[in-house]
Amino acid sequence: MTDELTIDTLHARLTDGTSTCVDVAEAYLARIEQNRDGRGLNAVTAVNPHVLDEAREADRARAAGGPLGPLHGVPVLVKDQAETAGIRTSFGSRLFENYVPTTDATVVARLREAGALLLGKTTMCDFAAGWFSASSLTDHTRNAYSADRDAGGSSAGSGAAVGADLCLVAVGEDTGGSIRIPASFNNGYGLRVTTGLIPRTGFSPLVHFQDTAGPMARTVRDLATLLDAMAGYDPADVYTTAATLNPDVGRFRRAVDDAPGPDAWSIGVLDTAFGDDADPDSAAVNDVVRAAVVDLAAAGAAITPGLALEDLAGWIARTSVYGKVSKPDLTRFLASRPDAPVHDFMSLYRSGVFHPENDLFHHMADGPDDVTDDIDYWRMRVNQDHFRRHVLTLFATTGVDVLVYPTVQVPPPTLTELADGRWTALTFPTNTVIASQAGLPALSVPVGFTHSGLPVGMEVVARPFAETTLLQLAAGLEAVRPARRAPHRSLPVISGASSGR
Numbered sequence: 001m002t003d004e005l006t007i008d009t010l011h012a013r014l015t016d017g018t019s020t021c022v023d024v025a026e027a028y029l030a031r032i033e034q035n036r037d038g039r040g041l042n043a044v045t046a047v048n049p050h051v052l053d054e055a056r057e058a059d060r061a062r063a064a065g066g067p068l069g070p071l072h073g074v075p076v077l078v079k080d081q082a083e084t085a086g087i088r089t090s091f092g093s094r095l096f097e098n099y100v101p102t103t104d105a106t107v108v109a110r111l112r113e114a115g116a117l118l119l120g121k122t123t124m125c126d127f128a129a130g131w132f133s134a135s136s137l138t139d140h141t142r143n144a145y146s147a148d149r150d151a152g153g154s155s156a157g158s159g160a161a162v163g164a165d166l167c168l169v170a171v172g173e174d175t176g177g178s179i180r181i182p183a184s185f186n187n188g189y190g191l192r193v194t195t196g197l198i199p200r201t202g203f204s205p206l207v208h209f210q211d212t213a214g215p216m217a218r219t220v221r222d223l224a225t226l227l228d229a230m231a232g233y234d235p236a237d238v239y240t241t242a243a244t245l246n247p248d249v250g251r252f253r254r255a256v257d258d259a260p261g262p263d264a265w266s267i268g269v270l271d272t273a274f275g276d277d278a279d280p281d282s283a284a285v286n287d288v289v290r291a292a293v294v295d296l297a298a299a300g301a302a303i304t305p306g307l308a309l310e311d312l313a314g315w316i317a318r319t320s321v322y323g324k325v326s327k328p329d330l331t332r333f334l335a336s337r338p339d340a341p342v343h344d345f346m347s348l349y350r351s352g353v354f355h356p357e358n359d360l361f362h363h364m365a366d367g368p369d370d371v372t373d374d375i376d377y378w379r380m381r382v383n384q385d386h387f388r389r390h391v392l393t394l395f396a397t398t399g400v401d402v403l404v405y406p407t408v409q410v411p412p413p414t415l416t417e418l419a420d421g422r423w424t425a426l427t428f429p430t431n432t433v434i435a436s437q438a439g440l441p442a443l444s445v446p447v448g449f450t451h452s453g454l455p456v457g458m459e460v461v462a463r464p465f466a467e468t469t470l471l472q473l474a475a476g477l478e479a480v481r482p483a484r485r486a487p488h489r490s491l492p493v494i495s496g497a498s499s500g501r
Contacts, residue, residue: 004165004486007074007222014062014073021062021073025055025117028075031166032119041142041164043157045080046088047120055117069115070253071229077167079158080121081128082108082213083202091204092124092154094136095341095353105202106234107171107213114229119167122157126354127330128173128206129322129364130154131181131428132418134355140415144186144487145455149412152182155190155216162188162216163455164487169226170216175206176322177407177432179214180444184407184457187484189223189474190216190444192435194464196242197249198227199234205329207321209239210436218484220475224252227467246465259472262480263300267473268400269293272308273431275409282409282429288456289406292447292481299480304398309390312434319384319437320426322360324377327367357418360425388438392463401469405431407444407457435461443470446483 005024013019029051035041048054058073083089083101090096104112111118123138133141133156141156143149144163151160155172159182162170172179174192183190191214198213205211215226231249234240243249274289275282297303309315331344342348349365371377394403409429413422435442441464444457462469478484 004218005168006219007071007168007225010074010168011072021055021058021117022052024073025051025075025119028119028167035164035166041144041151041160041166042138043123043141043151043160043164043166044077044120045090045123045138045157048087048118050086051117051119058115058117069113070225071111072115074116075119075168076111076116076170076226077119077122077158077161078108078111078171079155079173080124081173081203082171084108084118084121087118087121089121090137092126092128092135092137093348093353095348095351097137099340101202103202106199106236107230108202110229110232111171116229122155122161122170124154124156126358126361127204127348128154128175128178129326129360130358130425131177131423131430132156132357132413134357134418136353136355139355143412145453146412148416149414149454150185150418152185152412154178155182158216159183159186159188159190162186162218165218169222171213171226171230172216173203173211173213174436175210176436177430179216180407180432180442180457180459181430183216183444184446185412185455187446187449187455187487188216188218189220189446190214191223191227191467191470192432192442193227193231193467194242194246194441195439196239197246197465197467198230198243199232199237199240201234201236205333206326208325208329220471220478221253221256224256224471227252242465246467248468252468252471255468256471256475259475261300262296262473262476265296265402265473265476266302266304266400267293267296268304268307268394268398268403270307270309270403270405271305272310272312273405273434275406275429281411284450284452284454285406285409285411285456288448288450289404289458292458292477293404295481296477299476304400307394307398307403309394315383315387315390316433316437319380319387320433321377321380321384323363323367324371324374324380325367326364328370331369358425363426384437384439388440391434391438391440395463401462402473403461404458407431407459411450411454411456431459435459440464441467441470443474445474445477447477447481448483449485
């Protein structure tokens with residue numbers, strides 16, 4: 001097990017006086033500074049200039065004995081896809097390096113209301129259009145466990161920062177896997193909720209009916225605590241009417257504390273989502289995920305092996321809508337920001353200011369300006385509905401609570417492999433698109449490391465609004481297979497708090 005700081009240990013130390021909010025914020029800022037730009041991970045693109053003042057105010061509030069929020073004094077990093085008042089928000093683009101919003105994204109405002117300390121913003125690829133970290137503003141973010149490998153994307157900085165303990169928890173955003181891929185690659189937890197459970201107001205879009213912000217953390221309890229602060233209805237985002245359908249909103253941490261053991265769960269192993277064992281890269285990932293399933297079975301979980309979704313690759317291809325909807329979605333967002341340096345996607349594209357490895361930009365540029373009369377778009381939307389029923393039928397016919405499979409079929413790619421074009425956005429073997437394009441919630445759970453020391457995540461997918469199921473099962477797995485391991489990096493110690501002793 002790790003002895004890294006958690007929200008509970010932080011609050012215990014704030015209560016007994018062995019740490020202050022200022023102590024902890026200063027220590028995390030030191031860790032960030034050591035890893036800025038080319039000096040380390042390159043995971044943070046902007047630091048909140050007021051965070052120490054906010055930490056002092058948090059210490060004064062605690063000393064005064066007033067009511068404190070559930071995230072009081074918790075140092076959080078937020079993906080640079082979310083607008084932050086007074087702090088640069090670049091969306092990963094060099095064109096936006098001087099863009100400073102005047103209002104916070106709804107999620108950011110909720111974190112502040114819960115008492116969180118916003119340390120700063122994390123790196124991402126240009127406008128979240130890819131599975132890797134390549135950004136025209138910040139270039140690559142390095143993996144927390146292997147300096148020659150990518151952190152994954154598009155929530156690259158949030159994933160690497162959680163993995164390397166540059167923050168206590170982080171916020172990412174997920175359209176097709178942008179939370180779960182970097183969580184898997186950096187030995188953390190990353191949750192994609194049912195779209196609408198968490199507001200997207202103030203986040204740049206990619207596919208508006210798939211986009212969702214989400215929590216990233218090193219423990220399940222921290223993940224659930226952060227989710228409680230983020231989830232809920234937002235009048236500015238009509239999709240969040242969905243949040244009114246989930247009775248556990250605001251009570252996810254309590255559900256984790258009350259989680260039953262693994263023997264309460266029925267787990268289906270989706271064999272068709274595993275990579276080819278003849279490929280050494282896929283075999284290394286498969287071995288770790290299968291070992292986790294064995295541990296769950298030994299702990300009493302009912303395992304249903306050998307499940308299949310026929311023509312899975314075909315379903316994924318027929319339900320991928322980036323080339324249809326991302327262009328008009330981004331244009332609507334940019335047009336609504338009068339201070340933005342460009343106001344439509346094609347101006348952004350024609351500028352050429354995006355990382356050359358972000359090949360999805362070309363696919364998006366070929367799409368329609370308006371999908372209203374695009375028959376192929378509507379066919380893909382119907383296909384998504386069919387795909388959702390196809391997956392849910394597997395739940396119904398087998399009676400399983402969740403499906404499991406590797407989050408990504410291969411380990412984190414090297415930066416050289418990405419530069420050489422081994423993978424593109426539409427050929428990278430990530431399984432995260434299954435849940436995204438079927439409209440289901442999914443959680444990437446750290447389950448171990450390959451023989452060469454690279455982190456592996458197992459994706460757990462459930463029915464719509466079954467976030468509690470995902471969190472409770474993850475808590476059970478965390479107890480029987482504690483896979484979190486801090487990377488071997490020389491970093492400043494968090495004074496009075498980082499050891500958790």
